[in-house]
């Protein structure tokens with residue numbers, strides 16, 4: 001198979017992610033999970049981005065019968081031993097509470113004020129689960145940078161206002177959205193997917 005099968009279910013409940021994925025796959029027939037409100041969200045209890053991406057892609061493929069593409073992603077901060085990592089969406093306790101997550105991250109990094117102590121990377125693992133294939137195909141992308149002392153801007157979502165990618169002084173929250181679309185962890189994972197499935 002050299003092309004992505006269509007229609008393709010994008011296995012995310014995160015509207016911001018879905019919008020970025022639509023922009024990274026222009027012209028493809030993509031279906032969001034809104035079309036399936038009765039399907040329960042799978043439990044993401046994997047210890048790695050790969051494991052959780054696979055859980056989501058397989059669960060949604062099996063629930064709908066459609067080829068499914070999942071994105072498991074998050075922020076790994078060196079000084080925090082890789083936290084929040086796979087817990088990025090629920091770092092402060094409540095799933096998707098961005099303000100609380102970002103506030104907790106700034107508190108955790110207060111003992112590390114120097115820019116050189118605040119290295120971090122965004123990670124994205126895409127899992128493509130195709131009907132008839134036992135294992136999903138996995139594609140990983142990373143974007144390295146650092147955590148800023150205070151939030152900047154309101155582009156993007158999640159930790160974007162706190163993250164300045166390498167080579168830039170401003171956050172993904174302030175940088176033009178085209179910059180994130182070109183260099184993000186998600187863009188890099190999609191570049192890998194495209195290389196493996198030429199013709200997309």
Ligand code: ITT
Nearest residue numbers: 012013014071072073074075088089157158159160
């Ligand atoms: P789905 O599982 O339904 O896709 P989710 O938001 O729960 O949605 P994850 O479990 O993969 O997805 O958690 C991803 C979290 O990591 C997300 O909620 C943000 O806090 C953070 N994150 C991931 N990608 C990001 C990005 O591009 N910019 C900023 N924060 C990001």
